Amino acid sequence: MQRIIKNGQVVDESWHLLPKDTTLDGLSNCDDLIVPLALWVEHPSALKARDGGLGVWLDAGEEIEEIADQLDNFQVIALNFPAFTDGRHCSSAYLLRTRYGYKGEVRAIGDVLRDQLFALKRCGFDAFALREDKDPQDALKAFEEFSEVYQASSDQPQPLFRRRA
């Protein structure tokens, strides 16, 4: 079982992340599922009618505006990083939290590595499924790397210049 970071702690993963080409056929009714955006767009009512938890995941080129008015349906929104150097979803997470008021879990998936975690958390991610070969326990250290930051972001709405003593 994969272990992921949630709210600063390493926990056992209970959600199933379904691949991009998933169809409704044989979809479990009770498991907690994170479905690809395309499946949600095609079958929202079928997915809503299930008993298990529902999450959705977006690839790097997919825009959160697509689901911005449907956020209540998701306990988890997972944002995929095909490469850790692809920063598009940093903006998505920020917008989910600050503009669209999403309160559920925002999870980073894909090429997620320790050295990005500090910034990702600032943007609004609260869960991190690290790349399989990486140790999430070790990665927790990332959150302590900086004790002060200049900018406003979703973790800190006031920029440093409004907080300077």
Add this chain to the structure above:
Amino acid sequence: MYVYDQYDQQIIEDRVQQFRDQTRRFLAGELSGEEFRPLRLQNGLYIQRFAPMLRIAVPYGLLSSRQVRMMAKIARDYDKGYAHISTRQNVQFNWPDLEDVPEILAELATVQMHAIQTSGNCIRNTTTDQFAGVAKDEIVDPRPWCEIIRQWSTFHPEFTHLPRKFKIAVNGAASDRAAIEVHDIGLEAVNNAAGELGFRVSVGGGLGRTPVVGSFINEFLPWQHLISYLDAILRVYNRYGRRDNKYKARIKILVKALTPEVFAERVNAEWAHLKDGPTTLTEAEVARVAAHFVDPAYQPLHNQDAALAQLDAEHPGFARWRQRNTFAHKQTGYVAVTLSLKPTGVAPGDVTDKQLDVIAELADRYSFGEVRNSHNQNIILADVEQTQLFSLWGELREHGFATPNVGLLTDIICCPGGDFCSLANAKSIPVAEAIQRRFDDLDYLFDIGDIELNISGCMNACGHHHVGHIGILGVDKKGQEFYQVSIGGNSGREASLAQILGPSFAQDDMPDVVDKIIKVYIEQRTDEESFLDTFRRIGVAPFKERVYAANH
């Protein structure tokens, strides 16, 4: 200049620890080369031909003498005794060992310096006019705004992995010495009719493979909204800039694809959400930062025109130097002095550790303990008393800084090229040197007058060849080093890109080619016409004819 408070200091000290640990993990094999690469790049560390190259940030080119001494120390302790001033006002070291870099950063932090975001796909060091704060034609001092941008851009969590690197330049003077129109964002500080301060905003300029002059998308952005507007531009770019092809990933490609008008609409739509939010700048913050850039304690002095003219008459060398290497100051009795780092035979922009120590000392004695790096790869003492000019000249000569060639043909902007850079198609430093040797007659150089010759070793354009009055680009022709020549570029106001003359030339031919171009100018110019003016009047054809005629 800006002095860190406990917050600024804490952030760079945390950074030193972070990078120390990243380097340790890389050396221990916990981080792969591929994983470490973007981390080290965001810290200015390239792996080059012989060794890593470390680029240190010099925010908007400003250095205290204490910081200059630290550069000297690093050159001595970790390098081969020299440093290089870059075309983005930074300092580069060509020979440090990777293992030493964390220690170098720790030393830098003791003098409020760092290497944060000096390369990589992030917001880079903000650059400005090397004469900021002292130029007569200045309308607004750009330095406080540069510092505000520095703080906003340092570790901006949302913009650490942009499609490509991102450069911002700020100008506050009538002339544009910061080349803002060839930056990803160019900001020109202006006052509106009501006397309020704001910025004209250009986006999508840049050199590299696809040189573009930027488009102004906002004619007056009130200062309060600077940060929220920058956030909006960067967010649009971060989300929609191309990531499939690194040669099409700069913001200029997005602006072109959308058109500047549509790009501006997107920015405005995004900005509408941010405007008047918490990132709106406050008077208190601007005042806090601006307080670091007030005038130094100038003495009430008189201009020394007569006395200096007298010295000119007695010392023609001084007269020449004064004509080229000094710059009029807003404060009576003062003058700004450019130390030429372009004597023949030295790679443009190189300084030794000993020279750096000397510069620090001269800064302490002559110029309130501060210097500036210019994008032309020279160093400036900005606040020299005119009565001291003659004695300063004597000292500069002793240390090799008094070559009277600032703005002349031999004041070449040149990238490291094939001697150091692994991306190079061709060497650039030897070409610069061969041209300097050919044009060794000062009278002739003075007669030619203001001209910019820029050399890049490949199309990445680190040497700004597209905006040189004469631009030279190293190209690879079947494994051989050749040089393409273009003319008519200009990085100042009304920036323009140079036009390519035609087929490229062998290295040995380059001094002749430049010579022919210059001869056409000399023959065709009217009185008082600069090279660029003549080019604009007569066009590229006469130059082309001359240069290729002799080839056959």
